[in-house]
Amino acid sequence: MFVTGLTAAALATVGFLGHQAAANVPPELRHPAAGAAGGVREALPDRGHPAALPARSGVGERVVYALRADRVWLVEESGKVRRTFGVSPGTVDPAPGSYRVTSRSKEVTGSDGVPIEHVVRFTGVDGTAIGFSAAKDGSAPVLDPRERTGGIRETRADGAAMWEFATIGQTVVVVR
Template identity: 50%
Template structure:
């Protein structure tokens, strides 16, 4: 019987490392896809505020450079500092909303697929609630979301131009203030 050749320890370590990295990458992609937005039927945003009459930034939204998201108004403000917004617009919220409070942009993804199988882009994550990731994003084709109240999603869908504005403004570490 011929002698069996043993593999050296570095071969085992390298193989296990490659497998572990592949598993983590796979799980990250799955988690990202699971966190994609699909707003509920109750959301019906109006057109973005005109530059001549922007909606006022909520008083209880903090200070400094931040993204402000109002749950009741379904509106976002991009604020450089103080009370003056660079831009404001309405959004379609997901079925899982963040609690009022202060958060930080933790992760960004240039493109993915939403729960509604629509390609999305400009995904800016800032919170989780009940195991659901909460993020801003927009559909690549500019479509508005189709309602599916049976799916839990923390996606906050925007129009294309508004999604690009959040992407440009909301780098990792940017403050997100959620108000009632």
């Protein structure tokens, strides 16, 4: 009876400590199956490889855009990353989710007055178009937080790669 009591106390202690440990795991270290409520896509970075494709970022051929990392991946049908690169976002972010490329423009003037090229749009937020583009002069955007801009700026080389990859209807997955 004494051994049974000690065993029960030990199991209760281990259970309590396990619960405490699970409750204090940072979100980026939780198992992918834990997921965020409401189907919100949460990017789980690979701490050893910050440019690694985020977990749970979809399947098949797609563009993946990670908001927190300010990074894009062009992913082939097989799941192989064709190209990844950093970007400079505007002041308005799209919500995490899955979108389709809706329009493209070879050359236009950005909302900041800078001539841009290879514009690939995939959504809008309260009247602000959201899409990828490259400044023709290679500059990064100068952001005024009072202005609503949805341009996600790439280098000219990355913009050309995006232009070739992301045609009308291409899937764009946005993760945190």
